[in-house]
Amino acid sequence: MSDDSIRFFPLGDVALTVEFATHISEAINSKAISLAEYFERNPFPGFVEAVPAYSSTTLFYDLVAVRKNFPQFPTAFAAVKSLAAAAINGISKIESSGSRTVEIPLDCSDGAALDLEFIAENSGLSPGKVIDIFTSVTYRVYMLGFLPGFSYMADVDDRIATPRRDSPRLLVPKGSVGIAGKQTGIYSLESPGGWQIIGRTDIEMFTPFGAELTFLRPGDRVRFVTVK
Protein backbone atom coordinates (compact mmCIF):
# COMPACT_ATOMS: atom_id res chain seq x y z
CA MET A 1 0.00 0.00 0.00
CA SER A 2 1.28 3.43 -0.79
CA ASP A 3 -0.73 6.55 -0.44
CA ASP A 4 0.28 10.19 -0.74
CA SER A 5 -2.39 11.20 1.74
CA ILE A 6 -0.53 9.49 4.59
CA ARG A 7 0.96 12.07 6.92
CA PHE A 8 3.96 11.49 9.22
CA PHE A 9 4.52 13.95 12.01
CA PRO A 10 6.48 14.07 15.27
CA LEU A 11 4.49 13.57 18.48
CA GLY A 12 7.24 15.23 20.46
CA ASP A 13 10.87 14.16 20.03
CA VAL A 14 10.24 10.56 21.15
CA ALA A 15 7.32 9.52 18.95
CA LEU A 16 6.09 9.60 15.38
CA THR A 17 2.46 9.49 14.32
CA VAL A 18 1.43 7.93 11.02
CA GLU A 19 -1.90 9.48 10.12
CA PHE A 20 -3.59 7.35 7.46
CA ALA A 21 -6.67 9.54 7.17
CA THR A 22 -8.69 12.12 9.07
CA HIS A 23 -11.95 10.19 8.95
CA ILE A 24 -13.12 6.95 10.54
CA SER A 25 -13.36 3.80 8.46
CA GLU A 26 -12.90 0.11 9.18
CA ALA A 27 -10.37 -0.31 6.38
CA ILE A 28 -8.23 2.58 7.65
CA ASN A 29 -8.48 1.34 11.22
CA SER A 30 -7.36 -2.14 10.09
CA LYS A 31 -4.25 -0.58 8.56
CA ALA A 32 -3.51 1.29 11.77
CA ILE A 33 -3.87 -1.90 13.81
CA SER A 34 -1.79 -3.94 11.34
CA LEU A 35 1.04 -1.42 11.34
CA ALA A 36 1.12 -1.40 15.15
CA GLU A 37 1.10 -5.20 15.27
CA TYR A 38 3.88 -5.33 12.69
CA PHE A 39 6.20 -3.24 14.87
CA GLU A 40 5.22 -5.06 18.07
CA ARG A 41 6.33 -8.28 16.32
CA ASN A 42 9.29 -6.76 14.46
CA PRO A 43 10.70 -4.08 16.75
CA PHE A 44 13.62 -1.97 15.52
CA PRO A 45 16.51 -1.06 17.84
CA GLY A 46 15.17 1.67 20.12
CA PHE A 47 11.51 0.78 19.54
CA VAL A 48 9.42 1.32 22.68
CA GLU A 49 5.83 0.65 21.64
CA ALA A 50 3.19 1.14 18.93
CA VAL A 51 -0.20 2.66 19.67
CA PRO A 52 -2.99 2.19 17.14
CA ALA A 53 -5.89 4.65 17.17
CA TYR A 54 -8.95 5.22 14.93
CA SER A 55 -7.00 6.22 11.84
CA SER A 56 -3.40 6.53 12.99
CA THR A 57 -0.55 4.61 14.51
CA THR A 58 1.97 6.21 16.84
CA LEU A 59 5.44 4.74 17.27
CA PHE A 60 7.24 5.60 20.51
CA TYR A 61 11.01 5.22 20.50
CA ASP A 62 14.14 5.82 22.56
CA LEU A 63 15.69 8.62 20.54
CA VAL A 64 19.21 8.02 21.87
CA ALA A 65 19.08 4.34 20.85
CA VAL A 66 17.61 5.12 17.42
CA ARG A 67 20.26 7.76 16.73
CA LYS A 68 22.99 5.31 17.75
CA ASN A 69 21.63 2.46 15.63
CA PHE A 70 20.71 4.48 12.55
CA PRO A 71 23.61 6.93 12.14
CA GLN A 72 22.92 7.25 8.41
CA PHE A 73 19.80 9.34 9.19
CA PRO A 74 20.04 12.99 10.26
CA THR A 75 17.42 12.48 12.99
CA ALA A 76 15.76 9.64 14.87
CA PHE A 77 12.49 10.95 13.46
CA ALA A 78 13.77 10.52 9.89
CA ALA A 79 14.96 6.99 10.68
CA VAL A 80 11.63 5.91 12.18
CA LYS A 81 9.74 7.61 9.36
CA SER A 82 11.74 5.59 6.85
CA LEU A 83 11.07 2.36 8.78
CA ALA A 84 7.35 3.15 9.00
CA ALA A 85 7.10 4.00 5.30
CA ALA A 86 8.78 0.73 4.38
CA ALA A 87 6.45 -1.21 6.67
CA ILE A 88 3.38 0.49 5.19
CA ASN A 89 4.50 -0.44 1.67
CA GLY A 90 4.53 -4.06 2.74
CA ILE A 91 1.34 -3.79 4.72
CA SER A 92 -0.64 -6.05 2.38
CA LYS A 93 1.66 -8.83 3.47
CA ILE A 94 1.17 -7.99 7.12
CA GLU A 95 -1.14 -10.48 8.73
CA SER A 96 -3.51 -9.14 11.29
CA SER A 97 -4.21 -11.35 14.26
CA GLY A 98 -7.84 -11.41 13.10
CA SER A 99 -10.99 -10.23 14.74
CA ARG A 100 -13.19 -11.98 17.23
CA THR A 101 -16.86 -11.44 17.92
CA VAL A 102 -17.75 -11.21 21.58
CA GLU A 103 -21.09 -10.89 23.35
CA ILE A 104 -21.35 -8.56 26.30
CA PRO A 105 -24.25 -8.80 28.75
CA LEU A 106 -25.91 -5.43 29.34
CA ASP A 107 -28.05 -4.50 32.32
CA CYS A 108 -30.41 -1.68 31.28
CA SER A 109 -32.36 -1.44 34.55
CA ASP A 110 -32.93 1.98 36.13
CA GLY A 111 -29.96 1.80 38.50
CA ALA A 112 -27.55 0.93 35.65
CA ALA A 113 -28.89 2.87 32.64
CA LEU A 114 -28.30 6.28 34.17
CA ASP A 115 -29.02 8.29 31.01
CA LEU A 116 -31.46 6.01 29.19
CA GLU A 117 -34.32 8.42 29.75
CA PHE A 118 -32.29 11.32 28.37
CA ILE A 119 -31.18 9.32 25.32
CA ALA A 120 -34.81 8.34 24.70
CA GLU A 121 -36.04 11.92 25.07
CA ASN A 122 -33.23 13.23 22.86
CA SER A 123 -34.03 10.75 20.11
CA GLY A 124 -37.82 10.92 20.44
CA LEU A 125 -38.07 7.19 21.03
CA SER A 126 -39.19 5.01 23.91
CA PRO A 127 -36.47 3.62 26.22
CA GLY A 128 -37.36 0.13 25.02
CA LYS A 129 -36.89 1.13 21.39
CA VAL A 130 -33.54 2.78 22.21
CA ILE A 131 -32.31 -0.47 23.75
CA ASP A 132 -33.61 -2.49 20.78
CA ILE A 133 -31.71 -0.27 18.34
CA PHE A 134 -28.56 -0.24 20.50
CA THR A 135 -28.44 -4.04 20.82
CA SER A 136 -29.25 -4.69 17.15
CA VAL A 137 -25.88 -3.41 15.94
CA THR A 138 -22.52 -5.24 15.93
CA TYR A 139 -19.89 -2.70 16.95
CA ARG A 140 -16.24 -2.61 16.07
CA VAL A 141 -13.58 -1.86 18.67
CA TYR A 142 -11.48 0.84 17.01
CA MET A 143 -9.05 1.53 19.81
CA LEU A 144 -8.36 1.41 23.54
CA GLY A 145 -7.56 4.58 25.41
CA PHE A 146 -8.67 7.08 28.07
CA LEU A 147 -8.58 4.43 30.85
CA PRO A 148 -6.85 1.04 31.03
CA GLY A 149 -9.12 -1.21 28.95
CA PHE A 150 -11.60 1.50 27.88
CA SER A 151 -12.79 0.60 24.38
CA TYR A 152 -13.82 3.09 21.71
CA MET A 153 -16.48 1.43 19.55
CA ALA A 154 -18.70 2.50 16.65
CA ASP A 155 -21.10 2.95 14.86
CA VAL A 156 -24.02 3.83 17.07
CA ASP A 157 -27.21 4.10 14.98
CA ASP A 158 -27.92 7.72 14.02
CA ARG A 159 -31.38 7.50 15.57
CA ILE A 160 -29.90 7.13 19.06
CA ALA A 161 -26.56 8.91 18.66
CA THR A 162 -26.49 11.37 21.58
CA PRO A 163 -23.97 14.10 22.39
CA ARG A 164 -21.93 13.93 25.61
CA ARG A 165 -23.47 15.28 28.81
CA ASP A 166 -23.14 19.04 29.27
CA SER A 167 -21.44 18.49 32.60
CA PRO A 168 -19.48 15.28 33.04
CA ARG A 169 -20.26 13.02 36.00
CA LEU A 170 -17.63 13.08 38.71
CA LEU A 171 -17.87 9.32 39.01
CA VAL A 172 -19.21 6.96 36.39
CA PRO A 173 -19.59 3.44 37.84
CA LYS A 174 -17.23 0.74 36.57
CA GLY A 175 -18.76 -1.34 33.78
CA SER A 176 -20.99 1.50 32.54
CA VAL A 177 -21.66 1.48 28.80
CA GLY A 178 -21.81 4.97 27.37
CA ILE A 179 -22.73 6.73 24.15
CA ALA A 180 -20.93 9.82 22.81
CA GLY A 181 -22.24 10.77 19.40
CA LYS A 182 -21.79 7.74 17.19
CA GLN A 183 -19.27 6.17 19.57
CA THR A 184 -19.95 3.74 22.38
CA GLY A 185 -17.54 2.63 25.06
CA ILE A 186 -17.29 0.72 28.32
CA TYR A 187 -15.90 2.36 31.46
CA SER A 188 -13.36 -0.24 32.57
CA LEU A 189 -12.85 1.52 35.90
CA GLU A 190 -14.84 3.94 38.02
CA SER A 191 -13.92 7.32 36.58
CA PRO A 192 -15.13 10.83 35.87
CA GLY A 193 -16.80 10.91 32.46
CA GLY A 194 -19.32 12.61 30.21
CA TRP A 195 -20.71 9.81 28.05
CA GLN A 196 -24.46 9.06 28.20
CA ILE A 197 -24.86 5.83 30.14
CA ILE A 198 -27.21 3.32 28.52
CA GLY A 199 -26.47 0.34 30.78
CA ARG A 200 -23.85 -1.60 32.69
CA THR A 201 -21.97 -4.85 32.25
CA ASP A 202 -20.38 -7.00 34.93
CA ILE A 203 -17.62 -8.28 32.66
CA GLU A 204 -14.17 -7.13 33.83
CA MET A 205 -12.81 -5.05 30.95
CA PHE A 206 -9.40 -4.68 32.61
CA THR A 207 -7.56 -7.47 34.44
CA PRO A 208 -4.26 -5.94 35.62
CA PHE A 209 -2.68 -9.28 36.56
CA GLY A 210 -4.36 -11.43 33.91
CA ALA A 211 -2.69 -13.11 30.94
CA GLU A 212 -4.74 -10.69 28.80
CA LEU A 213 -4.73 -7.20 30.27
CA THR A 214 -7.92 -6.19 28.55
CA PHE A 215 -11.11 -8.06 27.65
CA LEU A 216 -11.35 -6.35 24.26
CA ARG A 217 -8.73 -5.72 21.59
CA PRO A 218 -8.74 -3.28 18.69
CA GLY A 219 -10.45 -4.94 15.74
CA ASP A 220 -12.85 -7.01 17.88
CA ARG A 221 -16.58 -7.07 17.13
CA VAL A 222 -18.99 -6.61 19.99
CA ARG A 223 -22.69 -7.36 20.45
CA PHE A 224 -24.57 -6.30 23.55
CA VAL A 225 -27.15 -8.69 24.94
CA THR A 226 -29.61 -7.37 27.50
CA VAL A 227 -29.93 -9.23 30.78
CA LYS A 228 -32.64 -8.96 33.38
Next chain:
Amino acid sequence: MSILIQKPGMLTTVQDLGRNGYRRFGINPNGVMDVAAACLINILLGNDDNEAVLEMHFPAPEIVFAADVVAAIGGGDFSPILDDHAVTNWRPFLAKKDSVLKFGRNAVGNRAYLAVSGGFKCDEWLGSSSTNLAAHLGGFYGRKLEKSDRIEANKTTKKKTFASGGQVSQSLIPFYSHFPTVRVIAGGEFENLTANGRELLLNQDFTISSNSNRMGFRLAGKPLNLSRPVELISSAVSFGTIQMLPDGQLIVLMADHQTSGGYPRIAHVITRDLPLLAQLGANDKVAFHLVEIAEAENLALEFEHDLNFLRAGCKFQANR
Protein backbone atom coordinates in the same frame (compact mmCIF):
# COMPACT_ATOMS: atom_id res chain seq x y z
CA MET B 1 15.85 -1.01 56.29
CA SER B 2 12.73 1.08 55.81
CA ILE B 3 11.56 4.66 55.96
CA LEU B 4 8.52 5.79 57.91
CA ILE B 5 6.20 8.54 56.73
CA GLN B 6 5.71 10.56 59.92
CA LYS B 7 3.72 13.29 58.16
CA PRO B 8 2.33 12.54 54.70
CA GLY B 9 2.74 15.86 52.86
CA MET B 10 0.37 17.03 50.16
CA LEU B 11 1.06 14.43 47.47
CA THR B 12 3.89 11.95 47.83
CA THR B 13 4.04 8.97 45.46
CA VAL B 14 6.50 6.29 44.43
CA GLN B 15 7.57 6.74 40.80
CA ASP B 16 10.23 5.53 38.41
CA LEU B 17 10.82 6.51 34.78
CA GLY B 18 7.42 5.14 33.79
CA ARG B 19 5.58 2.07 32.65
CA ASN B 20 6.24 1.97 28.92
CA GLY B 21 4.88 -0.59 26.48
CA TYR B 22 1.19 -0.66 27.40
CA ARG B 23 -0.26 2.52 25.95
CA ARG B 24 -2.20 0.51 23.37
CA PHE B 25 -4.23 -0.98 26.25
CA GLY B 26 -5.04 2.50 27.53
CA ILE B 27 -2.40 2.15 30.26
CA ASN B 28 -0.36 5.34 30.41
CA PRO B 29 3.25 5.39 31.65
CA ASN B 30 2.89 7.60 34.77
CA GLY B 31 6.40 8.02 36.23
CA VAL B 32 8.25 11.03 37.62
CA MET B 33 7.36 14.49 36.36
CA ASP B 34 11.00 15.62 36.41
CA VAL B 35 12.93 12.84 34.66
CA ALA B 36 16.27 14.67 34.85
CA ALA B 37 16.07 15.00 38.64
CA ALA B 38 15.22 11.32 39.19
CA CYS B 39 18.03 10.17 36.87
CA LEU B 40 20.61 12.46 38.43
CA ILE B 41 20.03 11.44 42.05
CA ASN B 42 19.86 7.76 41.15
CA ILE B 43 23.13 8.00 39.24
CA LEU B 44 24.74 9.80 42.19
CA LEU B 45 23.86 6.82 44.39
CA GLY B 46 25.11 4.27 41.87
CA ASN B 47 21.51 3.15 41.19
CA ASP B 48 19.94 2.43 37.83
CA ASP B 49 18.34 5.55 36.35
CA ASN B 50 14.99 3.78 36.57
CA GLU B 51 15.18 2.97 40.31
CA ALA B 52 12.02 4.00 42.19
CA VAL B 53 12.14 7.35 44.03
CA LEU B 54 9.67 9.33 46.14
CA GLU B 55 8.14 12.29 44.34
CA MET B 56 7.16 14.93 46.89
CA HIS B 57 5.03 18.04 46.55
CA PHE B 58 4.96 20.92 49.01
CA PRO B 59 3.95 20.80 51.89
CA ALA B 60 6.39 17.90 51.88
CA PRO B 61 6.42 14.81 54.12
CA GLU B 62 8.41 14.17 57.28
CA ILE B 63 10.37 10.97 56.97
CA VAL B 64 12.12 8.85 59.62
CA PHE B 65 14.94 6.53 58.57
CA ALA B 66 14.78 3.16 60.37
CA ALA B 67 18.43 2.32 59.67
CA ASP B 68 21.57 3.93 58.29
CA VAL B 69 21.23 4.56 54.58
CA VAL B 70 22.85 6.72 51.94
CA ALA B 71 20.28 8.94 50.24
CA ALA B 72 20.07 11.89 47.85
CA ILE B 73 17.55 14.62 47.16
CA GLY B 74 17.07 16.54 43.94
CA GLY B 75 14.55 18.37 41.80
CA GLY B 76 12.86 21.30 43.48
CA ASP B 77 14.70 22.90 46.40
CA PHE B 78 12.43 22.34 49.42
CA SER B 79 15.18 23.31 51.91
CA PRO B 80 15.68 19.80 53.33
CA ILE B 81 16.80 19.43 56.95
CA LEU B 82 18.06 16.15 58.43
CA ASP B 83 17.66 16.46 62.20
CA ASP B 84 19.26 19.88 62.65
CA HIS B 85 21.46 19.96 59.60
CA ALA B 86 20.64 21.41 56.24
CA VAL B 87 20.98 18.91 53.41
CA THR B 88 22.26 20.00 50.01
CA ASN B 89 20.35 18.92 46.94
CA TRP B 90 22.22 16.83 44.36
CA ARG B 91 24.71 15.43 46.85
CA PRO B 92 24.54 12.02 48.58
CA PHE B 93 24.23 12.11 52.37
CA LEU B 94 24.24 9.52 55.13
CA ALA B 95 20.91 9.34 56.94
CA LYS B 96 21.55 7.75 60.33
CA LYS B 97 19.13 5.38 62.04
CA ASP B 98 16.21 7.34 63.59
CA SER B 99 17.16 10.60 61.87
CA VAL B 100 14.22 12.72 60.70
CA LEU B 101 14.07 14.43 57.32
CA LYS B 102 11.92 17.57 57.12
CA PHE B 103 11.54 20.29 54.54
CA GLY B 104 11.52 24.01 55.31
CA ARG B 105 10.07 25.89 52.35
CA ASN B 106 9.83 25.42 48.63
CA ALA B 107 12.47 27.89 47.49
CA VAL B 108 12.48 26.75 43.86
CA GLY B 109 10.38 24.18 42.05
CA ASN B 110 7.30 22.20 43.00
CA ARG B 111 8.49 18.58 43.03
CA ALA B 112 11.40 17.22 45.05
CA TYR B 113 12.72 13.68 44.84
CA LEU B 114 14.22 11.35 47.42
CA ALA B 115 16.28 8.33 46.37
CA VAL B 116 18.09 5.83 48.58
CA SER B 117 21.13 3.78 47.66
CA GLY B 118 19.88 0.42 46.41
CA GLY B 119 16.36 1.74 45.89
CA PHE B 120 12.98 1.13 47.50
CA LYS B 121 11.09 -2.16 47.46
CA CYS B 122 7.79 -1.41 45.76
CA ASP B 123 4.81 -2.99 44.06
CA GLU B 124 5.93 -3.64 40.53
CA TRP B 125 3.22 -3.85 37.93
CA LEU B 126 4.08 -4.50 34.28
CA GLY B 127 7.76 -3.95 35.00
CA SER B 128 7.44 -0.58 36.69
CA SER B 129 7.13 0.75 40.24
CA SER B 130 5.33 3.93 39.15
CA THR B 131 2.06 4.67 40.90
CA ASN B 132 -1.05 4.56 38.72
CA LEU B 133 -3.49 6.50 40.91
CA ALA B 134 -6.45 5.95 38.52
CA ALA B 135 -6.09 2.16 38.49
CA HIS B 136 -4.76 1.95 42.09
CA LEU B 137 -1.75 -0.07 40.95
CA GLY B 138 2.03 0.06 41.30
CA GLY B 139 4.24 1.99 43.69
CA PHE B 140 2.92 1.78 47.26
CA TYR B 141 -0.41 -0.08 47.00
CA GLY B 142 -1.26 2.13 44.01
CA ARG B 143 -1.86 5.15 46.19
CA LYS B 144 -0.23 8.27 47.57
CA LEU B 145 1.69 7.88 50.81
CA GLU B 146 -0.15 8.40 54.10
CA LYS B 147 0.89 8.89 57.71
CA SER B 148 2.52 5.77 59.23
CA ASP B 149 3.26 4.14 55.87
CA ARG B 150 6.52 2.24 55.95
CA ILE B 151 8.41 1.82 52.68
CA GLU B 152 11.02 -0.89 52.59
CA ALA B 153 14.40 -0.21 51.03
CA ASN B 154 16.60 -2.84 49.46
CA LYS B 155 19.80 -1.99 51.28
CA THR B 156 21.25 -0.73 54.55
CA THR B 157 24.65 0.89 54.52
CA LYS B 158 27.37 -0.54 56.73
CA LYS B 159 29.57 2.52 56.45
CA LYS B 160 29.94 4.33 59.76
CA THR B 161 31.32 7.42 58.16
CA PHE B 162 30.47 8.74 54.79
CA ALA B 163 32.42 11.19 52.69
CA SER B 164 30.15 12.58 50.04
CA GLY B 165 32.36 12.42 46.99
CA GLY B 166 29.81 12.38 44.22
CA GLN B 167 28.33 15.65 43.18
CA VAL B 168 26.45 16.79 40.14
CA SER B 169 28.22 19.49 38.18
CA GLN B 170 26.24 22.70 37.89
CA SER B 171 25.90 22.31 34.14
CA LEU B 172 23.87 19.11 34.58
CA ILE B 173 21.36 20.57 37.03
CA PRO B 174 18.30 21.87 35.21
CA PHE B 175 18.10 25.65 35.41
CA TYR B 176 14.82 25.78 37.32
CA SER B 177 12.97 29.08 37.58
CA HIS B 178 9.47 30.45 38.08
CA PHE B 179 9.42 31.72 34.50
CA PRO B 180 11.38 29.45 32.17
CA THR B 181 11.40 29.58 28.40
CA VAL B 182 10.92 26.03 27.20
CA ARG B 183 11.65 24.85 23.70
CA VAL B 184 8.92 23.18 21.66
CA ILE B 185 8.66 21.53 18.27
CA ALA B 186 5.66 22.03 15.99
CA GLY B 187 2.80 19.58 16.44
CA GLY B 188 0.61 17.92 13.83
CA GLU B 189 -1.86 20.82 13.83
CA PHE B 190 0.63 23.70 14.22
CA GLU B 191 0.03 24.61 10.57
CA ASN B 192 -3.66 25.05 11.31
CA LEU B 193 -2.99 28.02 13.61
CA THR B 194 -3.56 31.45 12.12
CA ALA B 195 -0.49 33.69 11.81
CA ASN B 196 -1.79 35.51 14.85
CA GLY B 197 -2.29 32.20 16.66
CA ARG B 198 1.37 31.28 16.08
CA GLU B 199 2.41 34.72 17.21
CA LEU B 200 0.39 34.24 20.40
CA LEU B 201 1.86 30.78 21.02
CA LEU B 202 5.46 31.96 20.69
CA ASN B 203 5.33 35.56 21.90
CA GLN B 204 3.23 35.67 25.02
CA ASP B 205 3.77 34.60 28.62
CA PHE B 206 1.40 31.89 29.80
CA THR B 207 0.43 31.47 33.43
CA ILE B 208 0.07 28.02 34.99
CA SER B 209 -3.52 27.77 36.28
CA SER B 210 -4.31 26.49 39.75
CA ASN B 211 -6.24 23.53 38.31
CA SER B 212 -3.01 21.98 37.06
CA ASN B 213 -1.78 18.62 38.29
CA ARG B 214 0.22 15.54 37.31
CA MET B 215 -2.23 14.91 34.45
CA GLY B 216 -1.85 18.26 32.79
CA PHE B 217 -0.98 21.94 33.19
CA ARG B 218 -3.65 24.37 32.09
CA LEU B 219 -2.17 27.57 30.72
CA ALA B 220 -3.92 30.92 30.99
CA GLY B 221 -3.24 33.43 28.23
CA LYS B 222 -4.79 35.19 25.27
CA PRO B 223 -6.69 32.51 23.32
CA LEU B 224 -5.19 31.15 20.10
CA ASN B 225 -7.21 30.56 16.95
CA LEU B 226 -7.20 28.16 14.03
CA SER B 227 -7.50 29.22 10.40
CA ARG B 228 -10.27 26.66 10.01
CA PRO B 229 -11.97 24.36 12.47
CA VAL B 230 -10.19 21.03 12.94
CA GLU B 231 -12.34 18.03 13.81
CA LEU B 232 -9.86 15.54 15.18
CA ILE B 233 -10.38 11.86 15.74
CA SER B 234 -8.84 10.50 18.93
CA SER B 235 -5.21 9.45 18.58
CA ALA B 236 -2.18 8.97 20.80
CA VAL B 237 -0.81 11.88 22.81
CA SER B 238 2.40 12.16 24.80
CA PHE B 239 4.03 13.72 27.88
CA GLY B 240 4.65 17.31 26.78
CA THR B 241 1.94 17.48 24.10
CA ILE B 242 0.39 20.97 23.99
CA GLN B 243 -3.27 20.67 23.08
CA MET B 244 -5.54 23.55 22.13
CA LEU B 245 -9.01 23.42 23.70
CA PRO B 246 -12.10 24.65 21.79
CA ASP B 247 -11.95 28.01 23.61
CA GLY B 248 -8.40 28.64 22.35
CA GLN B 249 -6.73 27.95 25.70
CA LEU B 250 -3.85 25.49 26.02
CA ILE B 251 -3.21 22.44 28.13
CA VAL B 252 0.16 20.68 28.36
CA LEU B 253 -0.12 16.96 29.04
CA MET B 254 2.06 15.80 31.92
CA ALA B 255 3.16 12.43 33.36
CA ASP B 256 -0.31 11.12 34.30
CA HIS B 257 -1.94 12.15 31.00
CA GLN B 258 -4.41 9.84 29.28
CA THR B 259 -3.07 7.78 26.39
CA SER B 260 -5.26 9.38 23.72
CA GLY B 261 -6.78 12.75 22.97
CA GLY B 262 -8.81 14.50 20.34
CA TYR B 263 -7.79 18.17 20.55
CA PRO B 264 -5.42 19.82 18.07
CA ARG B 265 -1.79 19.06 18.96
CA ILE B 266 -0.20 22.39 18.22
CA ALA B 267 3.24 21.76 19.74
CA HIS B 268 5.28 19.47 21.99
CA VAL B 269 7.72 20.42 24.72
CA ILE B 270 11.11 18.88 23.95
CA THR B 271 12.48 16.15 26.24
CA ARG B 272 15.42 18.27 27.37
CA ASP B 273 13.17 21.07 28.65
CA LEU B 274 10.32 19.03 30.16
CA PRO B 275 11.96 19.12 33.62
CA LEU B 276 11.83 22.93 33.60
CA LEU B 277 8.11 22.81 32.89
CA ALA B 278 7.50 19.92 35.30
CA GLN B 279 8.80 22.01 38.21
CA LEU B 280 6.26 24.80 37.71
CA GLY B 281 3.32 25.43 40.02
CA ALA B 282 0.21 27.59 40.04
CA ASN B 283 0.87 31.21 39.00
CA ASP B 284 4.33 30.47 37.62
CA LYS B 285 4.81 31.56 34.03
CA VAL B 286 6.20 29.93 30.92
CA ALA B 287 7.12 31.06 27.42
CA PHE B 288 7.67 28.86 24.38
CA HIS B 289 10.46 28.95 21.82
CA LEU B 290 10.10 26.95 18.59
CA VAL B 291 12.98 24.70 17.47
CA GLU B 292 13.43 22.05 14.79
CA ILE B 293 13.24 18.34 15.62
CA ALA B 294 16.98 17.94 14.93
CA GLU B 295 17.82 20.50 17.60
CA ALA B 296 15.45 18.84 20.07
CA GLU B 297 17.13 15.49 19.46
CA ASN B 298 20.64 16.92 19.71
CA LEU B 299 19.84 18.54 23.04
CA ALA B 300 18.58 15.21 24.38
CA LEU B 301 21.71 13.44 23.09
CA GLU B 302 23.94 16.07 24.66
CA PHE B 303 22.27 15.55 28.07
CA GLU B 304 22.61 11.78 27.74
CA HIS B 305 26.29 12.23 26.90
CA ASP B 306 26.78 14.33 30.05
CA LEU B 307 24.91 11.75 32.13
CA ASN B 308 27.32 9.10 30.86
CA PHE B 309 30.24 11.07 32.28
CA LEU B 310 28.46 11.33 35.61
CA ARG B 311 27.66 7.59 35.56
CA ALA B 312 31.29 6.73 34.93
CA GLY B 313 32.45 9.10 37.68
CA CYS B 314 29.95 7.76 40.23
CA LYS B 315 30.78 4.13 39.41
CA PHE B 316 34.46 4.96 39.93
CA GLN B 317 33.64 6.48 43.32
CA ALA B 318 31.48 3.51 44.30
CA ASN B 319 34.17 0.98 43.38
CA ARG B 320 37.01 2.71 45.20
